[in-house]
Every structure is written in C-alpha cells, then in structure tokens.
Amino acid sequence: MVKIAITGGAGFLGYHLARELSSDHDLTLLDIAPFDPSEYPKNVVCHNADVRDESALRTLLAGHDAVIHAAAALPLWKKQEIRAINVRGTLNVLNAAQRNGIERVVYVSSTAVYGVPDKHPLEETDPVQGVGPYGESKIAAERLCVGHRARGLCVPIIRPKTFIGTGRLGVFQILYDWVQSGKRIPIIGNGNNRYQLLEVDDLIEAIRLAATAPAAQANDTFNVGAARFGTVKEDVGALCAYAKTGARVMPTPALPVKTALRLFEALKLSPLYKWVYGTADKDSFVSTARIEAALGWHARYSNAEALIRSYQWYLDHVHEIAQGTGVTHRLAWDQGILKVFKNWM
Numbered sequence: 001m002v003k004i005a006i007t008g009g010a011g012f013l014g015y016h017l018a019r020e021l022s023s024d025h026d027l028t029l030l031d032i033a034p035f036d037p038s039e040y041p042k043n044v045v046c047h048n049a050d051v052r053d054e055s056a057l058r059t060l061l062a063g064h065d066a067v068i069h070a071a072a073a074l075p076l077w078k079k080q081e082i083r084a085i086n087v088r089g090t091l092n093v094l095n096a097a098q099r100n101g102i103e104r105v106v107y108v109s110s111t112a113v114y115g116v117p118d119k120h121p122l123e124e125t126d127p128v129q130g131v132g133p134y135g136e137s138k139i140a141a142e143r144l145c146v147g148h149r150a151r152g153l154c155v156p157i158i159r160p161k162t163f164i165g166t167g168r169l170g171v172f173q174i175l176y177d178w179v180q181s182g183k184r185i186p187i188i189g190n191g192n193n194r195y196q197l198l199e200v201d202d203l204i205e206a207i208r209l210a211a212t213a214p215a216a217q218a219n220d221t222f223n224v225g226a227a228r229f230g231t232v233k234e235d236v237g238a239l240c241a242y243a244k245t246g247a248r249v250m251p252t253p254a255l256p257v258k259t260a261l262r263l264f265e266a267l268k269l270s271p272l273y274k275w276v277y278g279t280a281d282k283d284s285f286v287s288t289a290r291i292e293a294a295l296g297w298h299a300r301y302s303n304a305e306a307l308i309r310s311y312q313w314y315l316d317h318v319h320e321i322a323q324g325t326g327v328t329h330r331l332a333w334d335q336g337i338l339k340v341f342k343n344w345m
Contacts, residue, residue, distance in 0.1 A: 001026055004211060005064045007051055007093060008071030010035050012168055013108065013200065017068060018044050020204045030060060031071065051089030057096035066104040066211050069093045075134040075273045086137035087144070094148045094155070104154040104218075106210045107145045110138050111159050111223065111286055116279050120194075121287040124159070124221045132274050142221070154219045156210035158203075161225035161286060164306050165200030166313035171276060174335055176314040179239060182246035189254040189281030191233030196225040196285035199301035199309065209295040217294045223286035228302035232280075238304035239311055254281045269336045 002025050008014045009029025018027055022041040029035065035046040049056045051071045061067060071093075073085040090107065097105050114122050115129035130136040145155040164172055178185055206224045229235060233249050240247040261277045264270035291297045301309070 002065045004066045004068060005061050006068045006070060013070045016200050016204055051092055052084055054092040054096055057092055058099055061096050061100050064102055067097050067102060068106045068207055068211060070108045079133045082133045082137050087140045090141040091144050094144060098153055106207055107155055107157045109142055109157050109159045111161050113139050116282060120283045121285050123287050124223055124290055131278060154215040156218045157221040158206055158210055159223050160203050161196045161198045163198040163200050163203045164310045168310050176311050179243045179247040180245060184250040185236055185247055186250045186252045187232055188252060188257050188277060190251045191249060192231050193281055193283050194285055195232050196229045197303045197306050198225050199306035202299045202301055206291060206297050209297055213295050222291035223288055225286045225288055226303050227299040235303040239307045242308050270338060271336055
C-alpha cells in the first residue's frame with residue numbers, strides 16, 4: 001500500500017482526495033487550516049502544518065512514498081501570501097520530499113497559467129502567461145517542479161480546468177444561490193463561448209493515476225478537463241432547467257460589465273476577480289489528449305452534469321452550510337455589491 005501525504009488536505013480538493021484514496025492508500029493530510037475529524041475517514045492522519053515551514057515538512061513527510069501537493073493560496077488572498085504559499089511553499093515541498101528520499105511529488109497547478117489566449121484547444125506545449133498574482137505564482141511553481149525533475153524527482157504536473165463537485169462553494173455558491181432564488185442569471189457576453197469545467201471526481205482520478213502510474217509515463221505535464229461541454233448559455237441553461245425555479249440565463253454586454261466588475265474589484269466590493277470575469281466571455285478549453293494517451297484517463301462527467309451534481313448537493317446541504325463567509329472553495333464568498341444586483345434580477 002502506497003503511503004501518500006497530501007498538502008492542502010483541509011481544502012475542497014484535499015477533502016475529496018482523502019475520501020476517495022483512503023481505501024487503497026495510507027494517507028497523511030497537512031494543512032494550515034483546522035480539520036474537522038468527523039469529515040474524514042478514520043484511517044487518515046491529519047496534521048496542522050504550513051508549507052512555508054520547510055523544517056516541519058521534512059519531519060512530517062518522512063516515511064512517505066509520494067506527495068500530492070494541492071495546497072495553494074487562492075486569487076482572493078493577499079498578493080504576498082499567494083507568492084509565499086504557492087511558490088516558496090512548493091519549493092519547500094519539493095526540497096523536503098527529496099531530503100526524505102521520496103521519489104514522486106504530484107503538483108496540482110491550474111490552466112490559469114495559459115492566461116487569456118486566442119488559440120483553442122490549449123495544449124501543454126502552448127505558451128504560458130498568467131493573469132494576476134495567482135496565475136503568475138502557478139507558472140513560477142511549475143518551473144520549480146521542472147527544475148526538480150532534472151534533479152531526478154518524478155514530478156507530474158496536473159493543470160485542471162475550474163473544478164466543481166459536492167461540497168464546492170466559493171464563487172459557485174453565488175451561482176447556486178441565484179438559481180435557487182429563481183433569478184435571472186447574468187452571463188458576460190452572449191454566452192455562445194465554450195467554457196470547459198471539470199468534475200472533482202474526474203480530477204481525483206487524474207491525480208491518482210499521476211501518483212501511481214510508472215514514472216516514465218507520469219513524469220510530465222497534463223491538462224485535465226471535461227470531454228463534453230457546450231456553450232456557457234447551454235450549460236448554465238441546463239442547470240436552470242434542472243432547478244425548475246424560474247431561473248434563466250440573461251446575456252449582458254461584455255465591455256461595460258467587465259469595466260464595472262474591474263471597478264468593483266478595485267474597490268473590494270465584488271468577489272469576482274480578473275481571471276473569472278476576464279475569461280467569462282471567451283472560449284476556454286484544453287486538449288486532454290496527452291493524459292488520455294499516457295495514463296489512460298478519461299473524463300466521465302460533462303459540464304452540465306458536474307454543475308447539476310454540485311447544485312443538488314448545495315440544495316441538500318444548504319441549511320447545514322456554516323454561517324459566515326471566507327475565501328476558500330469550501331466556504332461561501334461574500335457577494336458584496338452583487339447582492340444588490342441580485343435583488344433587481
């Protein structure tokens with residue numbers, strides 16, 4: 001049985017990784033955030049640890065066969081924290097792994113490294129140009145991973161599209177709240193662009209394969225995204241149709257809406273950051289041919305299926321969701337000025 005350490009274990013992805021991998025692997029979860037033991041399988045060991053603390057990592061990673069590095073500061077965090085956690089933290093994980101003789105570190109990156117390109121589908125060999133501190137930090141972290149490959153470490157890099165699933169809140173909680181309330185759902189632009197998503201269970205399978213496949217096949221960079229997806233109008237429309245609340249898609253003019261959102265972001269009145277609204281009216285999808293050929297991975301869920309599964313979980317648990325807001329994917333985000341617009345819809 002492979003012994004795996006997972007950084008970011010208290011986060012949305014870490015939570016799902018723990019539940020899905022614990023039956024086949026010994027797992028140790030690390031996170032700066034507190035753990036709720038009742039949420040995790042009994043055979044999973046949890047430690048509060050900061051990836052910025054290399055000494056702690058060296059101690060806690062000892063005896064493991066592989067590391068899944070999923071800890072990350074998200075775009076709503078302070079710029080200094082994003083850099084320190086996403087870049088320095090990644091270097092610390094890589095160094096601690098090598099010092100402990102661990103042969104493999106799976107790094108969970110993001111398709112945010114591609115910026116806002118014109119070419120689609122995006123392939124792993126396309127240029128990278130991150131948007132904002134988060135995208136830039138992911139590029140820098142990937143470069144560290146590639147450097148450690150040259151030093152003999154197997155470092156699969158996974159670039160997932162925006163992933164959702166049971167327990168996902170964050171920006172998607174805003175969408176689900178509006179759909180449940182039967183509001184018109186404003187989309188930036190006419191909604192005829194194709195925007196690929198990813199169901200978290202499909203992402204977990206990609207990570208599992210990257211962590212366990214022979215190193216010669218896994219030691220590469222892989223895009224991961226849904227195989228079946230329509231336009232934004234079609235996929236959000238499918239969610240509205242499923243909800244049966246009267247919610248419906250409402251296209252909006254892209255330029256003035258983006259201008260307003262940029263202002264609201266600068267004034268800290270909106271949770272929507274540049275990567276979200278900057279790409280919302282653009283095509284955004286990747287090729288998954290490389291991971292399909294190398295690791296035999298295939299997505300099971302379409303965009304619409306992923307949205308509906310996540311929304312149904314929200315409906316089933318809305319009264320259990322912790323009060324208050326935060327800046328992680330497992331907490332609701334403060335809607336800010338968007339609450340005002342919700343009342344008009």
